[in-house]
Amino acid sequence: MRRVYMDANATTPLLPEVMEAMRPYWMERFGNASSIHLHGQQAHTAVDRARETLAEFFNCHAAEVVFNSGGTEGDNTAIFGLLHPGDHFITTSIEHSAILRAADRMAQHGVETTFVAPQASGLIDPADILRAIRPETRLISVMLANNETGVLQPVEEIGKIAADTGVFFHIDAVQGAGKVEFDVRRFGCHLLSISAHKMHGPKGIGAMFMRRGTPIEPLLVGGSHERRQRAGTENVPGIVGLAKAVELAIHSLEDGTIGRLAALRDRLEAGILEISGTGINGAWDGDQPVPRVANTTNIWFDHLEGEALVIALDLKGVAVSGGSACHSGATEPSHVLMAMGLDKNRARASLRFSLLKTATEADVDYVLKVVPEAVGHLRTISPVAAGTLG
Ligand SMILES: Cc1ncc(COP(=O)(O)O)c(C=O)c1O
Numbered sequence: 001m002r003r004v005y006m007d008a009n010a011t012t013p014l015l016p017e018v019m020e021a022m023r024p025y026w027m028e029r030f031g032n033a034s035s036i037h038l039h040g041q042q043a044h045t046a047v048d049r050a051r052e053t054l055a056e057f058f059n060c061h062a063a064e065v066v067f068n069s070g071g072t073e074g075d076n077t078a079i080f081g082l083l084h085p086g087d088h089f090i091t092t093s094i095e096h097s098a099i100l101r102a103a104d105r106m107a108q109h110g111v112e113t114t115f116v117a118p119q120a121s122g123l124i125d126p127a128d129i130l131r132a133i134r135p136e137t138r139l140i141s142v143m144l145a146n147n148e149t150g151v152l153q154p155v156e157e158i159g160k161i162a163a164d165t166g167v168f169f170h171i172d173a174v175q176g177a178g179k180v181e182f183d184v185r186r187f188g189c190h191l192l193s194i195s196a197h198k199m200h201g202p203k204g205i206g207a208m209f210m211r212r213g214t215p216i217e218p219l220l221v222g223g224s225h226e227r228r229q230r231a232g233t234e235n236v237p238g239i240v241g242l243a244k245a246v247e248l249a250i251h252s253l254e255d256g257t258i259g260r261l262a263a264l265r266d267r268l269e270a271g272i273l274e275i276s277g278t279g280i281n282g283a284w285d286g287d288q289p290v291p292r293v294a295n296t297t298n299i300w301f302d303h304l305e306g307e308a309l310v311i312a313l314d315l316k317g318v319a320v321s322g323g324s325a326c327h328s329g330a331t332e333p334s335h336v337l338m339a340m341g342l343d344k345n346r347a348r349a350s351l352r353f354s355l356l357k358t359a360t361e362a363d364v365d366y367v368l369k370v371v372p373e374a375v376g377h378l379r380t381i382s383p384v385a386a387g388t389l390g
Pocket of ligand 1: 147172
């Protein structure tokens, strides 16, 4: 059976060049980057080179790059590292759980959080961020691209607000990295988090931009790695893999790959929208298109259960995601779609299609053959279609 993976926002496979770049650092170049002998120096040089690549990607100084274990650690570091009892924190209700749960924990430590809701389009209005600022606000955290809808947030405008009001600004850029032009100076952020496995790099490795002078209390203490910002022996193969993935991402931003991906996504979307009772979540703000990353579309299908459609598509070889999360056996609709004002049934009946940058026309053809068949079949047997499910 043909297999088409359209769940790139969950994770991506390594590109062969990434695997090749990492290979020596598992074996013959296995040194500890802190050792002073040859093995250590080889590892140290590789980490330094990777840091230069990341600095170019972020548009910052090499000393402002901190390697860590990925997006969750970056998000947690921004919150736990900057906020103190009595501080006020502003974020949005559509963030990843790495932000939302960290904010919940800080509530137990005397930090109050304002969760700014998006508009129906999925966009955060910077004016709502400005309105939420208080004298004790210390940090704003807003994602660059939403993982479920792909909607790109106006981070530059929010960066200006942060600068004008003297508040620190963190961007969770996990889903934007490699998909849009990056520049931490233009974004006006103090902190920014990325993760390798969302951009064809390895899992368990990521990096943060930390603007010089940002008073972050490290999450992990121990050795003096990463300028004392993140203790722990460096994951050298991971760091090398991340840097190679970033290098390839920079190339993809310049060589037309992203435009090709957007065209594929648009064809996929248009094809699926030919099915009756479907629509896009996060595509329009009135009659204006909403800025989105090129690889993502989030589509609702009336009269069926999203989870049933995910399973039906998997049986046909197509991997996609529903936005819902399973909590103690009950399927909760996506917090992102609910925050955008969808009703529960529509939120439950929404699927995310997120294309790999290696996606092909044939992949889209196959998905466009399989989805209408699966939807048609489910609607004939679904209790939702029959109106017996609330
Ligand atoms: C927006 C966003 N932030 C953070 C994370 C967490 O990243 P990681 O898997 O590297 O911990 C994810 C992963 O799904 C994400 O989509």
